[in-house]
Amino acid sequence: MKTKAMFAIMxxxxxxxxxxxxxxGQQQPPAEKQTTAxxxxxxxxxxxKVERVWTGLQAADGLISEPDGTLLLPEQRANRISRFDKxxxxxxxxxxxxxxxxxxxxxxxxxxxxxxxxxxxxxVLAPARNVLVDTFEGKPLQRLADIVGDRKGGVYFxxxxxxxxxxxxxxxxxxxxxxxxxGANGIMLSPDDRTLYVTNSAAGILAYDVQPDGSIRNRRPxxxxxxxxxxxxxxxxxxxKVSRAARNSARNNKRINVPDNSTSVQFAAAxxxxxxxxxxxxxxxxxxxxxxx
Numbered sequence: 001m002k003t004k005a006m007f008a009i010m011x012x013x014x015x016x017x018x019x020x021x022x023x024x025g026q027q028q029p030p031a032e033k034q035t036t037a038x039x040x041x042x043x044x045x046x047x048x049k050v051e052r053v054w055t056g057l058q059a060a061d062g063l064i065s066e067p068d069g070t071l072l073l074p075e076q077r078a079n080r081i082s083r084f085d086k087x088x089x090x091x092x093x094x095x096x097x098x099x100x101x102x103x104x105x106x107x108x109x110x111x112x113x114x115x116x117x118x119x120x121x122x123x124v125l126a127p128a129r130n131v132l133v134d135t136f137e138g139k140p141l142q143r144l145a146d147i148v149g150d151r152k153g154g155v156y157f158x159x160x161x162x163x164x165x166x167x168x169x170x171x172x173x174x175x176x177x178x179x180x181x182x183g184a185n186g187i188m189l190s191p192d193d194r195t196l197y198v199t200n201s202a203a204g205i206l207a208y209d210v211q212p213d214g215s216i217r218n219r220r221p222x223x224x225x226x227x228x229x230x231x232x233x234x235x236x237x238x239x240x241k242v243s244r245a246a247r248n249s250a251r252n253n254k255r256i257n258v259p260d261n262s263t264s265v266q267f268a269a270a271x272x273x274x275x276x277x278x279x280x281x282x283x284x285x286x287x288x289x290x291x292x293x
């Protein structure tokens with residue numbers, strides 16, 4: 001992707017401090033420390049400004065871009081998804097989303113989400129609503145984390161409590177392709193759909209070879225980012241990006257620091273966006289989006 005003159009973040013704040021400032025109209029949040037990015041080849045120039053472009057109170061997560069570069073922004077606790085265009089205009093897109101978090105867009109243009117409220121399920125939200133799966137082998141799904149679509153019209157999704165990854169084929173058949181990924185969370189496909197990446201709370205990021213039927217083989221460690229890992233994104237060159245909570249370190253300079261816990265990262269209209277969720281009671285950490293070629 002072309003380097004852009006601005007790197008934008010979407011910082012989601014919730015907690016008593018911000019609520020109080022809005023209620024009284026007197027107390028203002030402290031000034032934010034100016035943050036700039038270090039050089040990441042092909043992604044961002046050194047010194048690029050990191051800018052907050054949106055603030056909300058309802059736990060934003062699971063960013064994804066539409067083909068025209070518009071960003072879809074799920075607000076999980078608000079039960080809605082908004083559209084954020086390249087000019088910074090935000091509009092309501094979908095409501096009553098059952099706390100949808102991760103989103104995928106399939107080749108037909110369907111918006112498919114993992115819904116994290118009860119009952120946890122994978123559902124098509126647009127253009128028409130349709131539940132794809134809410135049980136497996138007769139048992140309800142547990143808390144779902146993330147989702148990614150392939151070019152054939154299938155989707156993979158993660159279920160952390162059961163250490164599982166599932167595949168829904170283009171025809172709607174559901175199979176569990178892995179059941180041994182501790183804390184399975186972020187998930188992403190390579191641009192050619194031949195490699196599946198999954199975050200593991202203990203081992204970092206794992207890589208698998210994707211088979212023609214959607215199953216996966218050849219589990220192997222890919223990288224273990226310092227400070228953990230959450231959402232994943234990939235660019236056209238196959239460079240994997242991971243949002244993470246990482247303490248300061250000089251050992252990895254391929255990262256962009258943001259003020260607090262980064263949960264998802266996405267490309268849209270030549271910009272890089274991240275959601276950053278900050279709890280008022282949490283100890284401050286320098287979070288980042290790291291790149292792994």
